[in-house]
Amino acid sequence: MTARIIDGKAAAAALRADVASEVAKFRVATGRVPGLAVVLVGEDPASAVYVRNKGKATREAGMLSFEHKLPAEISEGKLVDLIEELNTDPAVDGILVQLPLPGHIDPDQVLLAIDPDKDVDGFHPINVGRLATGLNGFVPCTPLGCLKLLRAELGDLSGKEAVVIGRSNIVGKPMAQLLLGDSCTVTIAHSRTRDLPEVVRRADIVVAAVGRPEMVKGDWLKPGAAVIDVGINRIAGEGGNSHLTGDVDFTSASAVAGAITPVPGGVGPMTIACLIRNTLVSAARRDSFALDPAL
Ligand SMILES: Nc1nc(=O)c2c([nH]1)NC[C@@H]1CN(c3ccc(C(=O)N[C@@H](CCC(=O)O)C(=O)O)cc3)C=[N+]21
Numbered sequence: 001m002t003a004r005i006i007d008g009k010a011a012a013a014a015l016r017a018d019v020a021s022e023v024a025k026f027r028v029a030t031g032r033v034p035g036l037a038v039v040l041v042g043e044d045p046a047s048a049v050y051v052r053n054k055g056k057a058t059r060e061a062g063m064l065s066f067e068h069k070l071p072a073e074i075s076e077g078k079l080v081d082l083i084e085e086l087n088t089d090p091a092v093d094g095i096l097v098q099l100p101l102p103g104h105i106d107p108d109q110v111l112l113a114i115d116p117d118k119d120v121d122g123f124h125p126i127n128v129g130r131l132a133t134g135l136n137g138f139v140p141c142t143p144l145g146c147l148k149l150l151r152a153e154l155g156d157l158s159g160k161e162a163v164v165i166g167r168s169n170i171v172g173k174p175m176a177q178l179l180l181g182d183s184c185t186v187t188i189a190h191s192r193t194r195d196l197p198e199v200v201r202r203a204d205i206v207v208a209a210v211g212r213p214e215m216v217k218g219d220w221l222k223p224g225a226a227v228i229d230v231g232i233n234r235i236a237g238e239g240g241n242s243h244l245t246g247d248v249d250f251t252s253a254s255a256v257a258g259a260i261t262p263v264p265g266g267v268g269p270m271t272i273a274c275l276i277r278n279t280l281v282s283a284a285r286r287d288s289f290a291l292d293p294a295l
């Protein structure tokens with residue numbers, strides 16, 4: 001078998017176009033423009049690229065992007081002060097603090113400072129609790145993007161065996177909650193799981209989010225399984241070059257899977273599309289604007 005390649009770039013472009021058309025309606029109905037504030041602390045070059053791409057996507061959807069670049073030495077208190085300003089700024093619908101933060105800043109304290117109703121990353125404990133209990137909140141962008149790709153590929157997920165590899169707060173745990181919400185039978189596997197290949201072999205859906213380059217092999221998969229590769233591992237090559245690889249060994253996996261996301265061009269672009277989607281959702285809630293529920 002040769003797997004269907006799930007084109008995350010195309011899916012993300014389609015979602016971004018849907019967001020842009022809803023933004024246009026929102027602007028007419030409310031007379032205002034949704035806004036996303038992105039806070040970047042320090043000079044990490046990879047983070048700077050992500051933040052630039054988020055700003056570009058925000059503007060392309062017809063929304064305002066407020067970018068706050070702060071020096072790496074900024075104190076936790078000063079960062080919290082900025083967040084509190086953004087919480088009360090009526091032009092700001094979404095707040096994202098780019099992670100990771102410098103070591104002297106406690107990310108938990110920073111996330112707690114964000115108004116949960118502007119927390120478009122869905123990392124605030126209030127939104128974690130809302131997701132776990134089925135209340136409306138914000139769902140983290142990467143797992144939301146994965147869910148959208150899976151629904152588009154498979155249709156109804158009800159009753160499917162899903163194995164999520166990785167238990168991070170950002171991907172693994174919310175991914176498991178979302179799959180449970182779609183009535184999958186969900187297993188969360190991690191570094192202490194015994195006989196991981198055997199656990200993965202029962203899955204109709206595999207989501208790999210461990211940060212270990214090419215760990216998941218084709219002979220771990222049930223033939224026809226849908227494989228979502230969340231890994232973004234930058235591998236240094238010769239002459240200062242580098243390339244990206246996922247957590248799945250694409251060559252062997254694509255010979256067994258039914259469908260698989262590539263890296264790059266899979267989950268990554270959907271993460272950004274879901275961020276602007278969440279920002280529009282926030283603006284719509286704040287102004288009681290009825291959004292297309294399919295978004
Ligand atoms: N508060 C916060 N929220 C985040 O959502 C967040 C964050 N911090 N910190 C860093 C991670 C990483 N992340 C990515 C977004 C897009 C791509 C993406 O578009 N990737 C492209 C390739 C990009 C490249 O070439 O490097 C792709 O997979 O095709 C990747 C990774 C969001 N993150």
Ligand SMILES: [Mg+2]
Nearest residue numbers: 166167168172
């Ligand atoms: Mg994880």
